[in-house]
Amino acid sequence: MQVPNEGHVAALAFPFGTHATPLLTLVRRLSASAPNLKFSFINTSKSNQKVFSKIKPNDYQNIKPFNVDDGVPEGHVFSGDPLEAVELFLRAMPENFKNGLEGAVAETGAKITCLLTDAFFWFGADMGAEMGVPWVAFWTAAPCSISVHMYTDVVRNTLKGKEENGDETLDFIPGMSAIRAKDLPAGIVHGKLEAPFNIMVHKMGQTLPRATALAINSFEEINPTITNDLKSKLKMVLNIGPFDLAWPPKSFSDESGCIPWLDNHDKASVAYLSFGSLLTPQPNELIALAEALETQRVPFLWSFRDSSKLQLLEGFLERTSTLGKVVPWTPQLQVLEHPSVGVFITHAGWNSVSESIARGVPMICRPFFADQGLNSRLVEEVWKIGVSVEGGNFTKSATTKALELVFSSGKGGEMRENIGNLKQKAKIAVGSDGSSTKNFTSLVKVVAGCENA
Numbered sequence: 001m002q003v004p005n006e007g008h009v010a011a012l013a014f015p016f017g018t019h020a021t022p023l024l025t026l027v028r029r030l031s032a033s034a035p036n037l038k039f040s041f042i043n044t045s046k047s048n049q050k051v052f053s054k055i056k057p058n059d060y061q062n063i064k065p066f067n068v069d070d071g072v073p074e075g076h077v078f079s080g081d082p083l084e085a086v087e088l089f090l091r092a093m094p095e096n097f098k099n100g101l102e103g104a105v106a107e108t109g110a111k112i113t114c115l116l117t118d119a120f121f122w123f124g125a126d127m128g129a130e131m132g133v134p135w136v137a138f139w140t141a142a143p144c145s146i147s148v149h150m151y152t153d154v155v156r157n158t159l160k161g162k163e164e165n166g167d168e169t170l171d172f173i174p175g176m177s178a179i180r181a182k183d184l185p186a187g188i189v190h191g192k193l194e195a196p197f198n199i200m201v202h203k204m205g206q207t208l209p210r211a212t213a214l215a216i217n218s219f220e221e222i223n224p225t226i227t228n229d230l231k232s233k234l235k236m237v238l239n240i241g242p243f244d245l246a247w248p249p250k251s252f253s254d255e256s257g258c259i260p261w262l263d264n265h266d267k268a269s270v271a272y273l274s275f276g277s278l279l280t281p282q283p284n285e286l287i288a289l290a291e292a293l294e295t296q297r298v299p300f301l302w303s304f305r306d307s308s309k310l311q312l313l314e315g316f317l318e319r320t321s322t323l324g325k326v327v328p329w330t331p332q333l334q335v336l337e338h339p340s341v342g343v344f345i346t347h348a349g350w351n352s353v354s355e356s357i358a359r360g361v362p363m364i365c366r367p368f369f370a371d372q373g374l375n376s377r378l379v380e381e382v383w384k385i386g387v388s389v390e391g392g393n394f395t396k397s398a399t400t401k402a403l404e405l406v407f408s409s410g411k412g413g414e415m416r417e418n419i420g421n422l423k424q425k426a427k428i429a430v431g432s433d434g435s436s437t438k439n440f441t442s443l444v445k446v447v448a449g450c451e452n453a
């Protein structure tokens, strides 16, 4: 493919959760495929520091980070509500990004030729149109979750007056017959529909048909019906993942010694626990989870990010010091790759689910918010590669039951077989002739402005 000598791609990042990291991964891959193009990565200073600190300067030579206002007023004291920082940022949008774009143009001396944004940023459609450049939206989660945001009005109209216990299924949407109203993210039929975040994702669903392309960190074969339906509604749908299989990181750090610890365990015997970059379960759930692990004598490796809550596990930590290992952060990809890991106890954030699929590890899901309920339902009911904790939260009995199911029942064997098959499909998708590889080539053409080349 001939890539033009000029071009300046501006990437606009959502600075919360695991959003900016996959966008930067994508930008790095694009810049490796189109080294003649300039890339500006526009994000808050805090998030830029975090995501760029994980990579070496050599790995982003033609990518320049630019900082934008995070919307936090001077001297602001946070209340402790995790959504507060998000809402302040949403209020600062899109003006902060407009300033960021101006700064990127002024400093590089190159006008923008393509706008690549987190799909949340519905205003990318107008910005792209004003600049006369393509708007490429990037969805960091599964095809299923973008689909529910596209169908929000249909779901609201169809379920109006019917929603009693949340068991109504979305069988009126292609590929969604297993999804129940109660699996949906808040803001579609339940929760505060007028909350700023929910307004943003609603607008996103309405605006995406204007995007030149939608790139997704997934692969077509995982939900072909949903992907085909999206293709019928959008100009170009490009599943280009799973990223961690397509472009595995070159190195990793294991400061807490997780891998040597796993080396000392039997095949498929360990439960790995992590709840992503944002969450820690409530104290009663942490205690119930710990009790189940201890009683079942399941060796465990626990990524426990909020050290202030560790005191809740006093006693347990001492009693289980030879059974388990609790660390502040793990090299998750390498952990899931390790043959000793037999199950992943997860909040079902999309990156975690996708990484577990790509490494063939069945899951026990305890979803909290956003797309996590949908992902858990897909894991349990559609792909049959794991189970959700009964009753929706960790109790000792529900966790014990889930552990027994995965480790000691025939169903656990079926889950391992099913996830092995899905893993193979993922590998084929990112192989030289696979669907994700071909889609990525199409994306490079769009971003480089030579989609007809």
Ligand SMILES: O=c1ccn([C@@H]2O[C@H](COP(=O)(O)OP(=O)(O)O[C@H]3O[C@H](CO)[C@@H](O)[C@H](O)[C@H]3O)[C@@H](O)[C@H]2O)c(=O)[nH]1
Pocket (backbone or CB within 6 Å): 017, 018, 019, 140, 141, 274, 275, 276, 277, 278, 279, 303, 328, 329, 330, 331, 332, 333, 348, 349, 350, 351, 352, 353, 355, 369, 370, 371, 372
């Ligand atoms: O000890 C750890 C814990 C996590 N991770 C990594 O952190 C990421 C966590 O991502 P994810 O599982 O998606 O969780 P969140 O950080 O909670 O992700 C937010 O963003 C996701 C993508 O949009 C959504 O699916 C989630 O619901 C939302 O909470 C993964 O890549 C993990 O490999 C580590 O490397 N080590």
